[in-house]
Amino acid sequence: MSGKLEAADLSIGEGQGNETGVKTRAIGELIQDARNLSADDLDRIGRYQRENDLRFGEAAIALGLADTEDVLQALAQQFKYAYADEETRKAAPELVMLNQPFGHQAEAFRAIRSQILMRTQSENKGQRRPLAVCSPDSGDGKTYFSANLAVALAQLGGKVVVIDADMRGARMDQVFGVTGGAGLSGVLSGRGGKGIVKAVPGIPNLYVIPVGVQPPNPLELVEGPSFGMLLREVSIKFDHVIVDTPASCYGSDGVVIASRCGSALVVTRKDANKVSRLQELVGSLQSGQVRLAGVIMNEL
Template structure:
């Protein structure tokens, strides 16, 4: 690899301007051109990096970091553009629990991608009305919201128009993970107090939008049981390819069952050494009785 990189760099005459040095080849953009176009790198510094790269036979990003002209964030940003995946700067206000965006090359995220592939085959690609998926767990603390958030991110990274809905209107989490603060959300929509303005596009994560839980209502079960919730999901399905819906613990209330029936499918989350097998058995049995398709289960060991 080092030999190949060195040969490529030597074939580029440094007398040319940096714009020519870093010109695009076909549709592929070099790291240097991406960083210059974004204002992260000057022409002069680009030429210094190329010179260092030629002399030492290392990659552009490594050369830039060695010279102190590029930061780790600069390199991660350029790679995210080259390989079309979402990028979050290290100083972002978004929670670091969103590992699918912060650590896209980690083993945990690779497992999420494998789960995404299974869900596409088992549910989302099997019918035009298969847009929603309820993420459920028997008890609290099983990592249900964590899985829902990161699963939504990996779907958005695939280019799917993805919507994450926080239907846990008892102890919601998604507003915290995505640093959205107190704002109108699902409860407000279902109560007729908000509309499409409650859908928030996440600028740092293209193709991903979020509807928070909104104001904590006194009657979440009744709100989810209304026909307006079903109509809302149908309307949202016109604009989104994938809708991942976070829910409260199924052993605490009936909300998760209601959401799963409305979407038609559920993913069950359990935490290693914590989740009750008895409770898991009950929720699995009850969901099947309601005609919900169980598309998979996740053992969360984080």
């Protein structure tokens, strides 16, 4: 088994992200372009705006010259904030941070993001470790949580990579709409890692390493030296590393992965898991010298 990783393997998308030195366009200009508004339309909006003490977007909506979607898209462009269009929302319904950025679920993810950043930075003295997301059982929402947490972190501007280490039920490629091909299983089995880091369409600063081909020996692969080397490499190149793991009901993969990461967060579903199963998972993580960032109760 080869443990060697080439530097070029993890350099996909270098330089992608928010541009600097680019003049921010006014929201009126963005809506004008989106709706192809005429000079007369802009005059009408301006007068209505002044007469009713409204924002440009509010006045445009009131006059029927724009809708809420136009304003949200313009705000997203103005603040360099990832926000999905209608087509993307249909293709990736689980990404609430992208599809419903002003909803209560997105606010919950922001609150969790803040807690995780404060705890991990404090515990690790400013050096953040990869964060493994674990769960007692399948269907707890672990992949859903991992994906949305990654989007939330990317919206802060740092480079984020999600590693799909759930080699028993991988879904990250579907959730993020990335192409298949080479993935984690390939590099861990020594078949090469070229092209495994894939940029997520429509979300600056966010990347994913999918599983690739589902292997017959997932536990042996994550216990091997190549996985530790991969984690060290991505920790250098990315600001945040989120690792999705198999549910503990499938075996010890999740605990092993978390011990390699050094930090973990547990997701469990309300009214679905026994307390004893959750306690067993938390105990296993703590026995493996894993710093527990917290336990999330999924109420969906």
